[in-house]
Amino acid sequence: MAIDIVPELLENIQRDFNTAINRNKKIQSIQKMIENGTATYREANEYAVEVGQELAKVFKKHIKSDVLPDGKMYYNIAERILNPTLSNNHVIVARVATEIQNQLNKSIGLGLKGIEPSVNQLRIESIINRITQEEVFDDVSWILQEPIVNFTQSVVDDTIKANVEFQGESGLSPQIVRTAHGNPTCDWCRSIAGVYKYPNTPADVFKRHDRCRCIVEYNPGEARKQDIWTKEWR
Template sequence: MVTDVVPELLENIQRDFNAAIRRSVKLQRIQEMIENGTATYKQANEYAIEVGEALARTFQVYIKSETLPDGKMYYNIAERVLNPTLRNNHIIVAQVSSQIQEQLNRSVGLGLRGIEPPVNQLRIDSIINRVVAEEEFDKVAWILQEPIVNFTQSVVDDTIKTNVEFQGESGLGPRIMRSAHGNPPCDWCRSMEGVYKYPDVPEGVYKRHDRCRCVVEYYPGDSEEIRRQNVWSKEWSGN
């Protein structure tokens, strides 16, 4: 009889991931900023990277050829492990991002709640299908590293897109700004830098390649000026 490795595998991953989240000083710092109303989407992106890296590390520890039947990631294993863990990352980051969105709304006098985006199941399915495509898991182990961080970052981008579209369709003129980061940033990321006002927002603004650390920020309302908040005084000023 073949042993079902999923229950123990999932238990170990969830236990270590939860422990990493609880002891993260960076996440604690960002949570404090959220509670005192000074967090922006820059902090949401940092939060997502930290959560994504925590999950990727636990995958690296527990998911390897020697822990899988015949050294292969079978679909029934991938689906039962990756679906709940990636969906959990989505829930964590979507909640944080929508909280920050709501604070940004209030800061400019908008009584609108932050909207959480739906889970991007297509991206999860793509990761699952990729890791089961090889006979030897070691050949695709990298899929459960940086792409996991990228997936988690995309939750922040999806939150921005969802709220921009909602406010834009409600008659407001929200703006988003993308700034390139890297050492150095690639030509494509540099080409996407800029400030965009709804509805003139190219789809590429919300996309990112592996190891992309570009920051997408959101400016609610319909002011003709981009406004930035001073994190200490909480006062807003035009750019």
């Protein structure tokens, strides 16, 4: 009877990931900024990159052809490992990004709670499907590296998108700022960089290619206005 490798493999991945997150100095620094109320979406993006890189490192350490049956990543193994680990990354980063959104809302007197996006299950499934196509896992192991970071970064982008759309539908005029970042930056990233006011926001603003480190930020602007006659704020 074949041995089920998933329980032990998943336990080792989760253990080492949690240890790495707790020891990561950059993550600790950003956590302090969040607690102090000084973090922005720029820090949220940096946080996501760190979380994604830590998971990618753990995957590289534990998942190799020689530990998989026949050296292949079968669907039932990929699904049981990637669904919980990537969903966990989503929860961790979405919680941080939403807390930052709450603080930004509060900073301009906006009495709205941040919207936490749903996990992008389609992206998880696309990673699972892609990684199970090759007969030898090592030939496709790169899928568990930069694409994992990209997936984790997208949680921040999804948080911004959800909150901008919600505020826009609430009658506000939120702004999105996308800054090209990298050395060098590609032509596409430079072309999409800029400041956009909802609803005039192209869908590409929230997209990113592998190894893209562009920064997508929410600009709260000024949500509160004072009536010059009654002196009341609205």
